[in-house]
Amino acid sequence: xxxxxxxxxxxxxxxxxxxxxxxxxxxxxxxxxxxxxxxxxxxxxxxxxxxxxxxxxxxxxxxxxxxxxxxxxxxxxxxxxxxxxxxxxxxxxxxxxxxxxxxxxxxxxxxxxxxxxxxxxxxxxxxxxxxxxxxxxxxxxxxxxxxxxxxxxxxxxxxxxxxxxxxxxxxxxxxxxxxxxxxxxxxxxxxxxxxxxxxxxxxxxxxxxxxxxxxxxxxxxxxxxxxxxxxxxxxxxxxxxxxxxxxxxxxxxxxxxxxxxxxxxxxxxxxxxxxxxxxxxxxxxxxxxxxxxxxxxxxxxxxxxxxxxxxxxxxxxxxxxxxxxxxxxxxxxxxxxxxxxxxxxxxxxxxxxxxxxxxxxxxxxxxxxxxxxxxxxxxxxxxxxxxxxxxxxxxxxxxxxxxxxxxxxxxxxxxxxxxxxxxxxxxxxxxxxxxxxxxxxxxxxxxxxxxxxxxxxxxxxxxxxxxxxxxxxxxxxxxxxxxxxxxxxxxxxxxxxxxxxxxxxxxxxxxxxxxxxxxxxxxxxxxxxxxxxxxxxxxxxxxxxxxxxxxxxxxxxxxxxxxxxxxxxxxxxxx
Amino acid sequence: xxxxxxxxxxxxxxxxxxxxxxxxxxxxxxxxxxxxxxxxxxxxxxxxxxxxxxxxxxxxxxxxxxxxxxxxxxxxxxxxxxxxxxxxxxxxxxxxxxxxxxxxxxxxxxxxxxxxxxxxxxxxxxxxxxxxxxxxxxxxxxxxxxxxxxxxxxxxxxxxxxxxxxxxxxxxxxxxxxxxxx
Numbered sequence: 001x002x003x004x005x006x007x008x009x010x011x012x013x014x015x016x017x018x019x020x021x022x023x024x025x026x027x028x029x030x031x032x033x034x035x036x037x038x039x040x041x042x043x044x045x046x047x048x049x050x051x052x053x054x055x056x057x058x059x060x061x062x063x064x065x066x067x068x069x070x071x072x073x074x075x076x077x078x079x080x081x082x083x084x085x086x087x088x089x090x091x092x093x094x095x096x097x098x099x100x101x102x103x104x105x106x107x108x109x110x111x112x113x114x115x116x117x118x119x120x121x122x123x124x125x126x127x128x129x130x131x132x133x134x135x136x137x138x139x140x141x142x143x144x145x146x147x148x149x150x151x152x153x154x155x156x157x158x159x160x161x162x163x164x165x166x167x168x169x170x171x172x173x174x175x176x177x178x179x180x181x182x183x184x185x186x187x188x189x190x191x192x193x194x195x196x197x198x199x200x201x202x203x204x205x206x207x208x209x210x211x212x213x214x215x216x217x218x219x220x221x222x223x224x225x226x227x228x229x230x231x232x233x234x235x236x237x238x239x240x241x242x243x244x245x246x247x248x249x250x251x252x253x254x255x256x257x258x259x260x261x262x263x264x265x266x267x268x269x270x271x272x273x274x275x276x277x278x279x280x281x282x283x284x285x286x287x288x289x290x291x292x293x294x295x296x297x298x299x300x301x302x303x304x305x306x307x308x309x310x311x312x313x314x315x316x317x318x319x320x321x322x323x324x325x326x327x328x329x330x331x332x333x334x335x336x337x338x339x340x341x342x343x344x345x346x347x348x349x350x351x352x353x354x355x356x357x358x359x360x361x362x363x364x365x366x367x368x369x370x371x372x373x374x375x376x377x378x379x380x381x382x383x384x385x386x387x388x389x390x391x392x393x394x395x396x397x398x399x400x401x402x403x404x405x406x407x408x409x410x411x412x413x414x415x416x417x418x419x420x421x422x423x424x425x426x427x428x429x430x431x432x433x434x435x436x437x438x439x440x441x442x443x444x445x446x447x448x449x450x451x452x453x454x455x456x457x458x459x460x461x462x463x464x465x466x467x468x469x470x471x472x473x474x475x476x477x478x479x480x481x482x483x484x485x486x487x488x489x490x491x492x493x494x495x496x497x498x499x500x501x502x503x504x505x506x507x508x509x510x511x512x513x514x515x516x517x518x519x520x521x522x523x524x525x526x527x528x529x530x531x532x533x534x535x536x537x538x539x540x541x542x543x544x545x546x547x548x549x550x551x552x553x554x555x556x557x558x559x560x561x562x563x564x565x566x567x568x569x570x571x572x573x574x575x
Numbered sequence: 576x577x578x579x580x581x582x583x584x585x586x587x588x589x590x591x592x593x594x595x596x597x598x599x600x601x602x603x604x605x606x607x608x609x610x611x612x613x614x615x616x617x618x619x620x621x622x623x624x625x626x627x628x629x630x631x632x633x634x635x636x637x638x639x640x641x642x643x644x645x646x647x648x649x650x651x652x653x654x655x656x657x658x659x660x661x662x663x664x665x666x667x668x669x670x671x672x673x674x675x676x677x678x679x680x681x682x683x684x685x686x687x688x689x690x691x692x693x694x695x696x697x698x699x700x701x702x703x704x705x706x707x708x709x710x711x712x713x714x715x716x717x718x719x720x721x722x723x724x725x726x727x728x729x730x731x732x733x734x735x736x737x738x739x740x741x742x743x744x745x746x747x748x749x750x751x752x753x754x755x756x757x
Contacts, residue, residue, distance in 0.1 A: 509719045558652060561717040563645055567706040569679045574700030 008032055009040045019048040020351075022333035023058060026065055027274070027314050031125055035069040048333075061335040061481070062316035063109065064125065064274050070105035073143055078120040080111035080236045081427075081471040082394045082457060088119040091136050098140035110319055110475055111236040112275040115394035115457070116162050116401045124149045125277045128156050157278060161243040162401035165417060167388045168380055169368050170404045175251050177295050179370035183258040184303050192218070192262050195366060197374035199386035203361035204230060204322075205429060205453030207385075210362055217346040218263045220354035227259045227268035228350060228357040229310075230327055234273060234319040235430035236475060237455035240390035241360040243402055245272070245279050248364055249286045253310055255363025257295065258370055259356055260308040268310040269350065271327050274317050283312060319479035320529055324349075324357040326481070337483045338527035361390055361454070381407035385446040389454070393418045395427075396460030403456075411441040411450075420458040425465065430455040431472040432532035435465070435539045465547055466502050469540055473498040476533040487530030490521040494537060505553040505560035514541065579615055583742050584630040586655060587619040590644040591671040591711065592637025594620070595728045596662040600634075602731035613742050630655045632741055635720075638664040638671045639712040643705035652718040657741060660714040661734065663727040663756070672711040679709055722747060725756050 012028045022044060029040045036059050045052045059065045066074075077083070077092045096106055114120030117129040126149060128139070135156065142152055163170060183191040196211035217225060229252065233241040244252055256268045272280065287310055290296040298307045313331050315321050321330045325339035328350050349355025365387065369377045378386035385407035391414070394400045398419025405414065411426055426436045429452035436443060436450065443449050459468060473495040480491045494517060497510045518534035525531045540547055553560035589597055597620060603610065618627040627633075633655030639645055652658055663669035674682050688696040714720055722741075724733055733753050740747040 507719075509715070558649075558718045559716060561645065561712075563642060566645075566708045566710075566712075567642055569709040570706045573680050573683060574698055 005033075005037060005039060006043075009037070009043050013043065013047055017047040017049075019050060020331065020333045022048050022050060022055065023062070023316065023330060024313055024333070026055075026059060026062075027316050030065050030316075033069075034072060034074055034124065035066050038067075058333070058335055062274075062318050063478075064317035071103040072146070073102070073104040073149070074122075074124055075104060075106045075139075076109035076112075076122045077106070078110075078112035078114060078118060078122075079108040079471070079474070080115055080118070081459075081468050082115040082237065083111070083119040084467065084471055085395070085463065086119045086131075088131070091119060091131050091133070094133060095136050095140055098137065099143045102143050102146075104143055109275075109317060110234065110479060111238075113233055113239040113242050113273075114159065115237050115239055115392065117160060118394075122275060123152075125274065126157060127159060127275060127278050129159050159242070159246075159278070161247055163243065163404075164393070164399050164401035165403040165405070167404040167406060168376070169365060169388055170390075172368055172372070175254060175367050175371050177250075177254060177293065177301070179251070179367040180254050180257050180261075180295060181301055182370045183261050184301055184306070188218070188262045188264070191258060191370065194370060194374050195262075198369045198377040199374075200362065200365055200369060200377065201385065201447060202359055203365070203389060203453070204359035205235070205451060207447040207451055210358065210366070213346055213358070214259060214262050214356055216344075217354045217356045220347055222353050224267075224351070224353045225260075225263045225265040226350040226353055226355040227256045227263070227265045227308075228324075228327070228331065228345075228355055229256055229268065229270040229360055229363055230322065230324065230357055231276065231360050232271050232273045232315050232322040232327055233276070233360070233454075234322045234479075235432065235453050235455050236472075237392060237394055237427065237430050237457040238453055239392045239394075240402055240454045242276060242279070244360050244364050244390075245276065245283060249283055250290065251367040252360055252364045253287065253290060254295070255358075255366035256310060257300065257308055258366050259358070259363065261300075261303075261306060263354070263356055265356075266307050266309075268308060269331055270310060270312045271315060271321070271331060272312050273315045273321075277314060280312060280314070287312075318481070319475075320481040320527075323527055323529065326527070327357065328355065335481070337481050338529075340526075359453075382444075382446050382448070384448045389445075391445070391452070391456045392454045393420075393456045393458065395458035396420060396423060396463065397458045405445060407446040408444050410444050411436060414445065414456070415441065415458065418458070420460075422461050423458045424461045424463065425459040427457040427459060427468065427536075428452045428455070430457075431475050432529070432535060435468075435536055435543070437543055465540060465544065466498070466551070469498050469537055469547075470502050472536050476529070480529065480533070484524075484526035484530060486521045486524045487526065487533065490517045490525075490530065491533055493517050494534060498537065500553075500560060501548055501551045504551045505562075506548055506551050507553055507556050507559050509557070509559050511541070511548060514538075583614045583632065584617050584628070585614050585619070585632045585634065585738075586617040586627050586630045586651065587621075587634040588636065588647055588651065589620065590635065590637035590648065590665070590714075591640035592662065592664050593670070594636070596636035596665075599661075599726075599728035599731050600734055603735045604731070606735055610738070614738075627651060627654045631657065632738070633658045635660045635665050635714050636662050638668045639708065639714060639717050640671050641705035641707050645708075645717055648714060648717050657721045658718065659722045659724065659737065659741075660720045661724040661726075661729050663725065665714045666723050666725055667713045668711050669727065672713075675710045679707060683707070725754060727757055730755070 112120045114129045119131040200210045201207040300306045318336045320326045321336040326336040330336040345355045381387045388406045391403045428434045476491040477495040480487045482488045618624040633651040737747040
């Protein structure tokens with residue numbers, strides 16, 4: 001190990017021995033070396049007090065970290081269904097062929113949030129959009145020339161906001177801190193009443209009433225409270241937080257600050273998914289600006305004793321960290337394994353202190369609600385789902401992008417706007433969500449009918465729904481955190497079953513198994529990932545049984561067992 | 576094809592197993608006298624019959640590790656109304672499946688090429704020999720299984736309870752104490 005390596009590692013650790021920063025150190029070490037050198041594990045064990053095996057387990061958990069050096073370039077193609085229909089697999093093969101002898105690792109990763117301008121990839125953690133043959137060839141040439149990624153042309157990284165429809169919130173001018181000023185003049189209790197009156201419900205998908213969450217947290221006595229912004233936008237097909245953090249970060253942070261003023265927090269954290277690392281620098285710039293304007297820092301906007309600042313923690317490629325208790329574990333530098341609930345984060349969250357975890361969009365809406373008033377917000381939407389929300393629309397439509405809609409819109413209206421006529425289905429709320437077939441397009445966007453965390457994938461009539469299921473099955477197998485058996489094993493078994501049907505080798509036994517595994521996962525999984533993972537498959541089986549029954553093997557009573565394939569290795573070895 | 580009318584016909588086999596489950600069947604001790612009143616054995620290691628006839632119940636011990644295992648298992652499925660898989664190996668591969676952590680080539684080399692004391696290292700490949708599968712499979716990967724009895728081996732009591740229930744046309748059920756996986 002060279003002295004330079006040791007020095008680089010020490011620079012990254014920078015005398016910050018707080019164990020909560022273990023993951024952040026690892027991410028920066030990975031970013032610097034493109035892997036985690038063994039010596040770094042030893043150094044971190046000494047400074048953080050964790051054992052080396054614990055640190056190795058953290059590295060193994062996050063898919064963007066690796067213990068082995070895999071090359072100067074680490075390229076991960078996004079593998080959402082929308083990437084697949086735009087031929088990500090062929091583009092990957094093309095790149096592999098072009099850069100065969102270069103020092104490069106090429107793999108797949110879950111949805112990187114560029115579904116409206118995909119296929120996407122990550123190169124050494126930075127996102128590239130709009131992939132086609134030409135751009136892949138350009139990337140190949142840069143790799144063969146050994147150009148460091150920092151020298152790659154900016155047009156490769158030119159990610160667009162792509163807002164297609166604005167409603168009351170996106171139509172607002174920049175808030176300029178008016179919402180926060182209003183909150184401070186109203187005081188915590190009145191501010192909470194405004195949020196309550198607006199009827200705002202959490203935008204992550206579950207739709208818990210924001211004011212209720214805040215008041216639970218506020219009521220909980222503690223020397224410290226925390227505000228956490230969940231920017232781990234991992235649900236396949238969701239990319240609204242990308243534009244909020246890119247263009248509307250001031251309002252997002254303003255919303256966090258308003259929350260802090262209500263619950264009495266002095267520290268906030270943004271958990272930014274690793275896929276959005278490219279937003280990090282600009283976000284830090286925004287925070288710097290807000291500090292200079294006294295909207296973050298001490299005695300905010302002249303309010304004596306109101307101190308609040310925000311820190312950004314990066315994720316490292318783990319879908320489960322979007323679940324709030326896993327996210328908190330990850331913030332504390334550990335593997336993102338869900339906590340048992342109760343206690344809920346509002347009781348014991350980050351550092352076991354009362355913590356509000358809200359979605360990026362929720363905080364953004366809070367800033368507007370404080371500025372414009374509760375009535376302004378809840379005039380839109382339905383009674384149980386007030387206001388507007390952002391949809392991330394992708395897939396088989398002419399105009400994918402961000403659409404702001406009041407709740408209560410029907411899927412038919414939405415499809416008309418985005419040019420998705422003739423779609424056979426909509427995948428609402430991502431892989432863990434609901435598949436809505438064309439006959440049900442009169443259903444509406446709302447918590448009382450079809451809730452979504454923002455994902456809205458249009459599935460055209462030319463698509464095979466089994467390919468969609470195949471994509472989801474692989475996704476869940478990869479993203480199961482591995483902690484509880486029903487989910488760890490169940491997701492693998494479901495993937496095997498779905499692949500058999502996809503190869504027209506299904507059987508009645510597989511169908512029985514699928515239903516049985518789904519039931520076990522729904523009833524006994526530790527967290528929501530495992531209990532919702534089987535939904536898409538069971539939905540499909542109930543709504544379109546022919547999808548399965550038309551793909552049976554020759555003997556439907558028994559599983560297909562391919563003896564030819566199963567003896568291939570033996571024949572090769574003994575020939 | 577019941578040779579004796581009214582008698583339940585049973586076949587058993589051990590695929591990639593250690594015969595421990597068959598020993599557990601024999602552990603029903605003197606109850607075997609009651610059993611033979613009710614049943615007749617077709618192909619089993621006890622009778623040494625080589626070809627299976629039409630049976631009511633087929634009992635499978637062991638995992639599926641080679642092409643002969645696959646063939647025997649598929650024959651059992653074809654000829655038995657009810658297939659019962661018994662023991663850890665049949666259920667989830669058990670000890671034989673521990674080789675799945677290695678490639679078949681590594682396993683064969685370790686045994687026949689690089690192992691200690693080998694006079695003429697050679698991987699056997701006679702056409703008379705069954706072909707070894709890339710991986711060891713549990714029984715339900717190959718055929719539909721009607722009932723499983725876990726355990727290594729399942730206890731004689733459990734086997735007895737399951738058999739008597741099936742013979743009497745009842746659905747087998749077990750107390751929590753009876754179900755064991757080790």
